[in-house]
Amino acid sequence: MEAQDGGRLRHAAQAGGRVLISGASFAGLATAYWMKTLGYDVTVVEIAAGLRKGGTPVDIRGETIGVVRRMGLLDAIRRKALPPRRTEFKNADDITQARIPARPAVLDSPDEEYEIDRDDLLDIMFGAVCADVDILFGTSVLRLQETSDGVSAWFSDGARQDFTLVFGCDGTRSSTRRLVFGNDEDVMHFMGLYSFLKVVDRRLIESNVTQIFSVPGKTVMLNGYDDKTDIAFGFRSDREIPYEHRDIEQQKQLIRDQFEGLGWRIPDLLKEVDAAEDFYFDKLCQIRMPAWSRGRVALVGDAGYCPSPAAGMGGSMAIIGAAALADALERHGDDHVAAFRDYDEGLRPFVEKVQEDAMSFGLTMFAPETEAAIADRDRRLAEMSAER
Ligand SMILES: Cc1cc2nc3c(=O)[nH]c(=O)nc-3n(C[C@H](O)[C@H](O)[C@H](O)COP(=O)(O)OP(=O)(O)OC[C@H]3O[C@@H](n4cnc5c(N)ncnc54)[C@H](O)[C@@H]3O)c2cc1C
Incomplete structure (x- = not known):
């Protein structure tokens, strides 16, 4: 101690x-x-x-x-x-495009985290x-x-x-x-992104892994740890979207409108959105x-x-x-x-x-805006993880 x-x-x-x-x-x-x-x-x-x-x-x-x-x-x-935890960047076919390996904490070092x-x-x-x-x-x-x-x-x-x-x-x-x-x-500065977060008490992916799938302006992230999975959706929007904060069906519909028809595991994850009774949805600011x-x-x-x-x-x-x-x-x-x-x-x-x-x-x-920016992100992350 x-x-x-x-x-x-x-x-x-x-x-x-x-x-x-x-x-x-x-x-x-x-x-x-x-x-x-x-x-x-x-x-x-x-x-x-x-x-x-x-x-x-x-x-x-x-x-x-x-x-x-x-x-x-x-x-x-x-x-x-x-x-x-290791992080994997996925494409629509679930192929890992870039990976950040898990880094064990080094006690009492400047990198301890x-x-x-x-x-x-x-x-x-x-x-x-x-x-x-x-x-x-x-x-x-x-x-x-x-x-x-x-x-x-x-x-x-x-x-x-x-x-x-x-x-x-x-x-x-x-x-x-x-x-x-x-x-x-x-004093509140809107950052042009909305996010949805639901933590489910089940493993949707292997433990100690984060998976990220992005298309221009939209990202889905899964974090697996303990016996839980965080499901996060994020989408860009130039303007603030008016919605009723107590109306959770309206917020679910905003997510469906943005993500329906997209690949990877999104159809199954949208079922989790449909079933969610409590979740976090807000603009990033x-x-x-x-x-x-x-x-x-x-x-x-x-x-x-x-x-x-x-x-x-x-x-x-x-x-x-x-x-x-x-x-x-x-x-x-x-x-x-x-x-x-x-x-x-x-x-x-x-x-x-x-x-x-x-x-x-x-x-x-988290949410690159174009295909080129997604490719650039994956390349930069691959380089950064190689340097570690
Ligand atoms: C339930 C919850 C879940 C969160 N999940 C995430 C997450 O998944 N990812 C992430 O990046 N950040 C999340 N955050 C925000 C994160 O906790 C904060 O960014 C960060 O920890 C800074 O902490 P804070 O104490 O300044 O603010 P917060 O953690 O937001 O805490 C503020 C506290 O003040 C209380 N409070 C609010 N209004 C009043 C009032 N009028 N009178 C008395 N108390 C009041 C709240 O109930 C809360 O306990 C979450 C916050 C909460 C409350």
């Missing part, structure tokens, strides 16, 4: 005060961990009745490895990590904080008002409480962001804001700088962002204005790089 970040504990007495965190996913739980470590009294409100489980596995690599080590979570993540089931990572992070912080499920913040020395929060259960600082960790459609920054349509804080409220993770699933970094950015915020608060003590400025200036270059890479590389890799 690696050491916890004891260095920070010596500052516990220094911080004091109460913080409120909205959202109990990666950003919220990581922020809760650091604020508790800094000595704050922490309350987390989560709108769902429990942790919001589901979704595809999360990558932990690069700087995130160092952060989860500081949090004392690296060993638990190593124990739960999924076996390394893991993939972990989203639910397992949530459980690990929840376990790290649940004894020390108040987590109120089924609760949300309806109103925030800054006072001379803090922020008053009105909760959905009618209670009002006062806090020193408030952190919005409530995802891409953050209500904290709306409450504090107002109308936020202009990034959150880009000129500032991540206002007054005593700061945003962490997708709420402030969602990079989109095309980055493969949403979980990492939330975990890295929470640590960057804590480091800034530690450096500046009671001066939250300086701390929030430091957090913003220090993290922004990294966030912008990840967001740019998602636009220029991630999107092109």
